[in-house]
Amino acid sequence: TIVAYILRALQNYPLYIRSIPTENELKFHYTVHTSLDVVDEKISAMGKALVDQRELYLGLLYPTEDYKVYGYVTNSKVKFVMVVDSSNTALRDNEIRSMFRKLHNSYTDVMCNPFYNPGDCINSRAFDSMVTSMMMQVC
């Protein structure tokens, strides 16, 4: 299955992106970018509840493929976007939530590192390995 994780910072520039298979990365960039609009819309609608695990079910976006885009935003407006293949019906909402939670935790670990400047691309090996393990789990 095609899965992509993209982390985008406050100003919506990507902090981290990982996808399997890797050749479709550009497409995922585009997809995530378009989905950011929906994310922002939901954020503004939410009001007080900042931390949110939303689901963007795009259904059949293109005739050739269909996938689901899930979003998650942290209190500091860092957005996690996950794109999964719709054919992967085994993925339930709970699992998505738990994956986002893990992502969030790993992200905070990265943040705790004093050598990491917020806004840098994430180069943490631990983060990478966590993401990889999650993707392996899904695929």
Next chain:
Amino acid sequence: MEGLTLSEAEQRYYCDLFAYCDTESTKKVAPNGRVLELFRAAQLPSEVVLQIMELCGATRLGYFGRSQFYIALKLVAVAQSGLPLRVESLNTVKDLPLPRFVGPKNEQELRHTALYSSDADNSTSYSGVIPPPPGRVQVKKGSVSHDAVQQRTSTDQQESTSPVVSPQQSPPTSPHIWRKHHRHSSGGNNERPIAGPGPLWTPFSEAQPGASTTGDPIWSGHSPPPHQENWVSFADTPPTSALLAMHPASVQDQTTVRTVASATTANEIRRQSSSYDDPWKITDEQRQYYVNQFKTIQPDLNGFIPGSAAKEFFTKSKLPILELSHIWELSDFDKDGALTLDEFCAAFHLVVARKNGYDLPEKLPESLMPKLIDLEDTTEVGDQSGEVGYSSSPAEAPPSKSPSMPSLNQTWPELNQSSEDTAIVHPVPIRMTPSKIHMQEMELKRSGSDHANPTSPLLVKPPDLSEDNKMSTSKFVAGNTVADGYSSSDSYTSDPEQIGSTVTRQRSHSGTSPDNTAPPPPPPRPHPSHSRSSSLDMNRSFTVTPGQQQAGVAYPPAVPPRPQPTQGAGPHVHRPVDAEGLIAHTSTSPQQIPEQPNFADFSQFEALVASGVNEEEEEEIETHSEVLQVEKPSDSSGSLRVAKAESRIEDKAAVNVPVNSGKGTTPLAPPPKPIRRRLKSEDELRPEVEEHTQKTGVIAAVLASQPSIPRSVGKDKKAIQASIRRNKETNTVLARLNSELQQQLKDVLEERISLEVQLEQLRPFSHL
């Protein structure tokens, strides 16, 4: 294929190589991929490799059997020494060096190879040197000999003068002819340099020559220490011409020495090598040095070094930021952004190792793991790692991720201290006072709740509730935590952890707060009652009740500021019909509950004591809230408040007495009934809420009815004692009330369950 005679060293070496290639553990066939990789590492031109493969018969067979593999290896050796590839050369060439392979190996091996690879490299500066993968000449067991060692030593000295430059190239790719035995002997040296980082980052070089000489004797006379893993010999940069010269001699020496020495010294080697098994172990002198460095940053050995200070410090080591970042990731075990002494030592050690050319491990080696003493989840890494608070003492605070209820039990004392930290919803300004009165009250409450809890079949995560009950009753302050607990109990299992982790750093909150703040919406409940109930301080005082809690899940059970006694009492929630006069009263002043001095109501209540069960409950609620308020004043204000409280208690006590007598300990049956009368079937919790609001209203009314509390009375010692007595009585009453409410809650929840079941049954029909 001709028979192949291998020397002992070769035998062993090939065996290990075969094992290395034998990724499928077939023990017979080495998959071609691995083998080819190996051969590529031999740095032979490809046609030579092909030729070798053909010669050994692998191309014929299509795979590398053990014999083919051995032959191939031998041919590689032949090729590497420049001899033409001939089958005959297999057996005829004597003193053939073992084939050399250059190529990356996994880091584990590298570390060990690094361990054994010092030699001349050691003698030169270690700064940023000896790049990991391609750089090392591995020593396979095999070959150290006395003579070789001594020769090596001399060459070591020679090499030490060789420019420091060469080892400093990053991964040297050129094949080198460093003899493995050479490498091997210096294997022990690596430990030494690491052992002596010295006060400076750079001048390692001086350590080296000494180290290498000291290291050598160890190896002399020993066969090379048993290697830990499959190694492939790596070539290395430093000039080798000198070594080449000695090589033929040493090879012979090897053979002779090997055969002699191996048996006797094997054990010794093993013993010694076991100390080298763990290249990451910190020696005492290292540790002392690290500790001293720690002290320069943070004099308190039990304290933390904040991330920024650590960053500065480690940046001085001139390692690239990326690597420092990785080191930090490895060493900050509890992921709190600060380094304890152990973590700091681990980080320092890693930095030193890195500067010496060791590769950074992917995971923190065991010997570097900080000793987490009291943490329950010590060994859990990553997310699960105990999130120790910033003070060293909370080491005993269970990490936030430990969801066990017992941990909550243990941590509620910490919750006491950290009640302000919980601050997820509201900071509760009340401090848990050590005053006896309050402790007793708390004890009473807790015991009351204890009574209630076992009996109540609390639906929503009973353990949470009981815990929360205990916490809330005993703390009153813990409104926040309770709220969190409830909201979490509604939604996530991680919340108890959160409650328990109040001591811990915010990351735990941030990690779990997303869950907390987005709990599943509470079951449909009418707003008015909820808002009213939440506006009432009944929420605060009765955070125990989950039903109510669910209603007020969004409301911070914070303690509102003590309003001044307002006699009038404000608007009120509708009151059940049960206690007429009382109802009227309560309806007038439900929101006055928090008002402390409003004991005017109490006298009114007193008048209505006879009205019935509900009154008693209400009164109990009153007393409960009153006690609450008693606590608060005493907590915050002191004598004056105490005086007020006493006077309040006096009044209340008077009321309590008659009521107490009139009531049994389990008046649950009557109260629910009247409530249910009003109840609409869908709305289970409303009655409870309403009842609570009634009760709060009653209390408020009672409170309000006591206009002027003689404050001067409090100064009287006798009065104080009397008030204490009354307080105690009030406490008992309230405790009883609490238990009754618990029972009510239980009943209501049962109702709710039944309704939900009905709903479920009906639902399928709706889908048709």
